[in-house]
Amino acid sequence: MNKAVLVFSGGQDSTTCLIRAKETFDEIHCITFDYGQRHRQEIEIAQQIAKALHVTSHKVMDVSLLNELAISSLTRDNIPVKHELDSNGLPNSFVPGRNILFLTLAGIYAYQLNASTIITGVCETDFSGYPDCRNEFVKEMNRAINSGMDSFIHIETPLMWLNKAETWALADKYGQLDFVVNQTLTCYNGIIGSGCGDCPACHLREKGLTEYLNNKGAIQAALNQKLTD
Numbered sequence: 077m078n079k080a081v082l083v084f085s086g087g088q089d090s091t092t093c094l095i096r097a098k099e100t101f102d103e104i105h106c107i108t109f110d111y112g113q114r115h116r117q118e119i120e121i122a123q124q125i126a127k128a129l130h131v132t133s134h135k136v137m138d139v140s141l142l143n144e145l146a147i148s149s150l151t152r153d154n155i156p157v158k159h160e161l162d163s164n165g166l167p168n169s170f171v172p173g174r175n176i177l178f179l180t181l182a183g184i185y186a187y188q189l190n191a192s193t194i195i196t197g198v199c200e201t202d203f204s205g206y207p208d209c210r211n212e213f214v215k216e217m218n219r220a221i222n223s224g225m226d227s228f229i230h231i232e233t234p235l236m237w238l239n240k241a242e243t244w245a246l247a248d249k250y251g252q253l254d255f256v257v258n259q260t261l262t263c264y265n266g267i268i269g270s271g272c273g274d275c276p277a278c279h280l281r282e283k284g285l286t287e288y289l290n291n292k293g294a295i296q297a298a299l300n301q302k303l304t305d
């Protein structure tokens with residue numbers, strides 16, 4: 077039995093990973109982390125998507141401790157999301173330790189389920205400036221998880237080298253472009269689909285979609301090239 081644990085936020089990226097994983101895995105166990113995030117609606121939306129796409133199981137894990145410890149515009153309502161970077165070179169939406177915690181918990185869950193794979197939609201290209209989305213970080217976490225549990229779990233990052241336009245092309249490849257456009261939530265202000273149109277997440281999403289729709293053939297070719305590399 078080919079089992080995967082999928083870190084699932086209900087956004088464009090993790091939903092596209094889920095659509096792709098359905099082609100390969102017999103069982104997909106999604107986990108959504110509740111850390112009191114600004115975009116609270118994402119938990120409800122993740123539940124709807126998990127149901128619509130018939131995943132094996134969907135677990136919402138309470139990690140509110142992260143909200144208490146990590147200060148960010150995503151965890152504090154009184155800190156507005158800024159477009160420009162902070163003096164440390166990071167966006168103020170960066171939640172320190174988030175993916176360290178999430179992958180650790182996903183690792184424990186995968187171990188208990190006897191799942192061979194953890195899937196996460198992190199991406200180094202079209203980089204939002206988060207150090208815990210880099211390939212190097214994921215590789216290191218993967219080593220730490222296996223070393224700490226004497227396991228052979230593989231962390232899969234299907235979007236690592238794709239830009240946003242190519243991620244849209246990937247959803248389209250599986251015939252799910254409209255589903256991802258309309259049913260997912262990426263917006264920091266918690267608005268489903270095309271979102272508020274103003275926050276950095278909406279900008280990135282919209283820019284990638286416009287790029288894809290204006291140049292489908294070339295972007296599909298670039299995607300296929302990357303998938304076969």
Ligand code: ZN
Pocket residue numbers: 262263264265266271272273274275276277278
């Ligand atoms: Zn938005």
